Amino acid sequence: MSERETPWDAVGERVRELRGAAGLTVRELARRIGVSASHVSQVERGIGSFSVPALYAVAAELGVPMHDILDPQAPPAPPVAPALAPGGGDLVSAGIVQRAPDHPSIKLSSGPRWSRLTAMGEPDAEFLEVVYAPGTDAPAEHIVHQGREYGVVISGRLSVELRGEATVLHPGDSIVFDSAIPHRFWNSGDEEVRAIWFVRDRKANDPVPHA
Template structure:
């Protein structure tokens, strides 16, 4: 069931290097119509209610990362393509902070490196979780492996029912096909630098979603 976050619109705007907030509703509607899908059909494919799709397209609610991924998998469209646009960019070696693509949900920030690189074979993400933020009530599952190092703060990670609380300097590495979830249960922002390969979380069409 879709997790709704009512207060995330302004936060998403602050995380993006642009004057206006990203229009999630308009982008979802444009992709849905380009594939000839009704709201009812997309909702059926994604396993959510018709009203959920309607509310998201009207920007009346904002889905968590896991819930948005579930909807995009039904199109299918990758999270990185959703936020970065479908046109690939020329490969480059260096990226300034403003060139990273925000794929978070406004409550948490996930900034993806080289989102539109056509031959990208891994995902590197700069993650920021304010107190209380989490990746969604539904567990994430996708092909590949992922790992990361906590740079600051504290994070609670659940992997296949096992719960670990990591602090700055601690690290994790697991099979991404196992159901997993990230939550900041502390009272300060948590910062993580993570990597996954293949980049199946943000590249739909190659992944299998089990939620």
């Protein structure tokens, strides 16, 4: 299955645009997300890429949903879904169905490949296919961000660690947790891991989980 991969030079251009609009220097954005200024500069020039934790941190600092960075060329989602004509209509044009070759995807630094499974960005959620290459070590960084995650493994065996407790998810296993809990994923097996992931953004008035 071929997909529409987002090149990192397009991502970098979008990050530079958003950073400028926010009035942040390269050095200040780097300080806020915990990476070097040279790393941010490399990403903005299309010769570097962010890790999963860094990408979440960038989106949070720049005040944009993740899909705005994942697929910067996509039009914004309309506030109301397009209506279908009586008796049917073109589900693809209406943004209801997305064909497999049209999934925008991006390869994260030393991490998984994300493919967005919605035709347009959802305002409060991310619906993704996540693919982990085999034979990878546990990442040094834990991921922490706002939201709640729901995942199910389709193939392979995915190692999961939440707040120091680790387990392995097998095909058909599912997981639900609050994204504010430090977490990380990796694939130490010899088979590619495919999983479907749904991340719901947290609203300001949502209850905060107990740490």
